[in-house]
Amino acid sequence: MRITRGCNKFCTYCVVPFTRGAEIHRPPDHIVDECRRLADAGRIEVTLLGQTVNHYRFEHGAAVTVNGLTQPQKGRSYKGGHRRDPFGTNGTNGAGERVTTFADLLHRIHEEVPTIRRLRFVTSYPRDFGDDVLEVMQCSERICRYLHAPGQSGSDAVLGRMNRGYRAGEYMEFLDRARGYLDEPEKGRPLMLSGDVIVGFPGETDADFDQTIEMVRRARYKNCFIFKYSPRPGTTAYDKIPDDVPEMVKRKRNNDLLAVQAVISDGISREQIGRTFEVYVEGLSKKSLKAGGMSKSQIRKAGQVALTVGGRDVGPAETAGLAGTAGLAETDGLAGTHAGATVQLSGRTEGDLIVFMDTPSASATDLIGSIVSVRITSADRLSLQGKLE
Ligand code: SF4
Known part of the structure; x- marks a missing residue:
């Protein structure tokens, strides 16, 4: 079930903000109603979808109504992240007006539609993950202990050229925090992470790539989608950043990282035997x-x-x-x-x-x-x- 459309982030390799436009959030009541309808129809698992799904936020004071129906709302950009409440406004829009944050939305669905026995969401943007979401997940037995949170690179220099808006250390700190809240293998609820990585992004040196390998080892994704960079027309990188990593080097890095991930995935699978x-x-x-x-x-x-x-x-x-x-x-x-x-x-x-x-x-x-x-x-x-x- 799509809850947000579009993206406000402008990563330099990505065409989504140009093709799908700015982020638009559905009103929370519509989302909860749809979950209820799905549950009434016998569905027990729902996945909330969005390009940066955890950036969901609906400002009730700014809501527009047409023929009595609340309309989807354009999301705003912000430069926060890696904080308790990423917007820093404690459930209001700063002027004291009520907002529904992503954490609020998860909590509402979990409490108001208990016949949904599994609630998932993808894709999460690492910088937008506040502890508020992790706390709701920790306390909600029907929200899945699974996060797809793309890191993309372990090098700060590459992340900067990608315009990802975080450093590798912040990303790793987020994963550690998420594990602290949600990894409970002894209760049969280990946290599973998956990620995306781009290899061969312009300017990526051997040292940068080594840092990416290190990040993947530390992240211990259950699986990781690994892409060789190729410039896409319509993106900032296509226009402004020369694609200077030779194809042979990209291919080798891709294969090397696949091999690293294979060992990790194999280890994680085997840890589950007996559970x-x-x-x-x-x-x-x-x-x-x-x-x-x-x-x-x-x-x-x-x-x-x-x-x-x-x-x-x-x-x-x-x-x-x-x-x-x-x-x-x-x-x-x-x-x-x-x-x-x-x-x-x-x-x-x-x-x-x-x-x-x-x-x-x-x-x-x-x-x-x-x-x-x-x-x-x-x-x-x-x-x-x-x-x-
Ligand atoms: S990669 Fe994801 S977060 Fe970045 S611009 Fe594209 S859709 Fe948005």
């Missing part, structure tokens, strides 16, 4: 769909219907208007399975770890779309395997 997680069952695994006679394109279609909305992986909970479609698509692969046969289900932990579990085909359809308890028995870099408890 028990609540797993949201998304559907049949690709393996089972294939065994059930579905073609590659049918499998791809089933996965797209069930798992992506707005171009990003989400749970079937978000497929409002597709009610029933995801389930049907996902269970097509059951056709032809005989009584007593076993199929493989695929699901996710609250930390966005993929889990596969074998189950009798007779009970598979009942489990899809529900949350089940799974004990992890084995793991590889990309996924966990477990047994239903």
Whole structure:
């Protein structure tokens, strides 16, 4: 469910602020109402979406109403960050008028729609993360312990040229703070982080890249999206910063960082063996769909219907208007399975770890779309395997 559109940040490599325009925030009542409608329709997982979702803020005093309906509101820029309340106005707009911050919004959804059993959000902008959001997450059992917070580089010089608005040390301090609040493996709730990194940004030296490797090692992302820089028309970098890192160097750095991340992901997966997680069952695994006679394109279609909305992986909970479609698509692969046969289900932990579990085909359809308890028995870099408890 999209709660904000556009972006006010102007990272020099990114075209979003020019193509999608300034940040626009939906009124909080509309968002809570939509969550309620989804919950009433049987959805139990919702993902809040925005380019910089944690920059959400709605100023009630400035709200515009048309035909009795509160309109979405343009977000303002600010130069704060890494503070308790990133806006520094303690829930007001500075003039004492009430605002709904991102922390307030999370709290409202959690309290007012308790039948949403999993609440997620992506993508977070590191600089905008105040402790207020972390505190709400810590106290709210249905908000997932998962943060996608792109660091992009471990070098202050590169971050400066990217116009990211933070230093590597501040980013690492934020991750440490988030772990302090939210990492509770002993309660079955380890905090899982994922990130984005660009390698070969203009001017990136070997020393800069070494700092990025160091950042990735310290961040311990469960997974990291690693991109080789290439200039995009319409961006500031395209016009003003020469693309001076040779392609061969970019490729090598990309491969080196992938190798570092692979070791980290593998280690994190193996740490989960023996733990028990609540797993949201998304559907049949690709393996089972294939065994059930579905073609590659049918499998791809089933996965797209069930798992992506707005171009990003989400749970079937978000497929409002597709009610029933995801389930049907996902269970097509059951056709032809005989009584007593076993199929493989695929699901996710609250930390966005993929889990596969074998189950009798007779009970598979009942489990899809529900949350089940799974004990992890084995793991590889990309996924966990477990047994239903
Ligand atoms: S990279 Fe993200 S934060 Fe930066 S301008 Fe693009 S959308 Fe905004």
